[in-house]
Amino acid sequence: MIFPKIKILHSHGWQYIPDLNAVELTEEFRGRPYLTATADMRDVEAAAQLCPVKAISTQPFSLDMGKCLFCGECALRAPKNISFTNDYKISSTSREALIIKPGDERVEFHPEQTREQIYQLFGHALKLRQVSAAGDASVEMELNASGNVNFDFGRYGIEFVASPRHADGVVITGPISQNMAEALEICYNSIPDPKLVIVCGSEACSGGLFADSKAIDRSFLDRYKVDLWLPGTPTHPMTFIDGVMNLLRLKTR
């Protein structure tokens, strides 16, 4: 009975990524968009027309990652103007910083916008309670993966906990359905102060495809300030880890 286990261990080898800062995602990965303004903007207009979530503005030219579902179709329609890089560092402390303008080569991250006590208290140990409010399970699986054998964010003291009473903040996924609005509020109120609000995934940032659906209730976000915005469909584990580490001032962008 021990031999099959040794065999697994042998094949498994070393899966832990020793230095997460050195991680580079595959070229195909669609991360931070890069925009170039040209004299002829007809391609961009066509792309903006097709964009299923109206994330592209033409006057002035910009792309809102909080809405973007990273399908990449605009880059095919307007290859001279829009391209997607494999840069996964796309989180920010403000919603406005998710709007990419021509020439932007990085997403602004302003840790000073976060209350001082956040990194003072949680810099070494951050416990989070996740609430899926109509998330489609992909964002949730990526959050699970952030703690797995490869990414292991537990090494930074970041951990998901079962009870909101044990948590320092809430991570919201999904566009927030009416049917989950009350449960989300109760969960948030159960977390002791001071607490964080993190929204994870483009659907959580803007409502995504469901922004205009009658089944959605996003009033929670009008009442509480969001500390960290994480775009993506779903948010890649590296985006999540990078965002939280920046928030805790464990690294700077």
Next chain:
Amino acid sequence: MKYFITDNPNAAVAIADIPEVEYAALYEDLKERLADSRYHVAHYFARPEENRLKFYLILLDDVKHKIMVSSFAMEYYDDIALPSLTALHPQMHPFEREIAELFNVEFDSMPWNKPLRFPHNRRNRNSSMDNYPFYTIEGESLHEVNVGPIHAGIIEPGAFRFICNGENVLHLEIALGYQHRGVECEFTKTSNRLRQTLLSESVAGDSAVSHAVTFSQTIEKLMGATTDENLNIERTVALELERMAMHIADTGALCTDVAYQLGQVACEALRTVVINTTQAWCGNRFGKGLIRPCGTNKPLTAAKIELIRKNVTDVRRRYNEVKEDIESSPTILARFEQCGLVPKAEMLRIGGVGIASRASGASRDIRASHPYAAYINKIEHQAVKMHDGDVMSRLMMRCHEVLQSADYILQLLADYTPANISQPDYTTPLRGEMLAVGLVEGWRGEICHVALTDKSGEVSTYKVKDPSLHNWLGLAIAVRSEGISDFPINNKSFNLSYCGHDL
């Protein structure tokens, strides 16, 4: 009774050609047919058409590989109660509950007349998540355990109410609807076909490829388009990669719940390899962006084929080692074997589909019974089946299917030369006044989409069915008389979708 009879690759019909029968005839016909496991209902829904409420029935004949379509209508404001089919065949329950919730149709002697998902467009606005009518049993020795909607892990929400006698579960009731986003309505609110495609990818994020293939096939049938051989092969590879990834994830989750850490971490790492392979192919770990109507933006290249073959071969070997270890570890077997039994007859009665049904010995597999894409002519699919219907069988289903999927991928790619694959088509108009059915075996089981178009070719009704709609009841039945501490392994052995159910 009259049906329009077609098969999966050709499942599009002019609405005018769908027979319209009396409800009594349909009732008598289904009463008889559904007693035979060869038939089951893929979809049954209603929609208002002028001053009438029209019901559409999509019935599958697994033996003759046929899709049978029929309909009936009633006056919209008729107060007649229809005799309930659920009373005869419990597999009809989600459909009748949905119709009752949306249109206030009364089903006479319906044994489980409860809200299904509390949609935003429900008729009875007084019915809400807070007053779900949970079943209760009086008894001094009984207690209730209420779990959810927010669960302990990072998963979707749903409310579970257990009635326990000591540590044993007498009854479990699952109340869903928390995830309702209005997916079906969103499909009809737009004519942007890319938006509709992305909606299909987000029906259930863990089945993005399966739902997107189902959507694409449905829309292609409405266009009257045929897909070329190579596109079919690439879609099938993507479907089987998704199946591998999710089955491996579930194997890992089951290992976690019995504290078998070696299996857990090995599966975590193996799933990473599979989804990173999908990411290297199309830029997204869940295959979002890969499947598009009539073509793809991400055709395979020689280098990508080589990467897929290399990784799939490696994962197949390593996963098989985990499978062998599970099979030879008595401590694991003691937890999984004979736990959470759902006998075959029960599974068929409730209309179970997919791996959960096959674990109980039922032969429900769309790849074999209603082939599509490369299962038509490239792969002769032999559905894996187990017999016991316990947690172990559901785990072994996954173990065998991962190896089978790996073999299919390697077989499809062995002599595959990437050739020009067409670009996606978002503009060709759909044929007006048509109904089309898409049927795909996702990793959980049978996915069925039904689209209806109006005179101008716009999608006027879009119905989505995730296999979870049927199988949630299977989980409730599995845990009866089990210790409540065995609920997690039962839950993981089904791993059903909340958002796919709530839509």
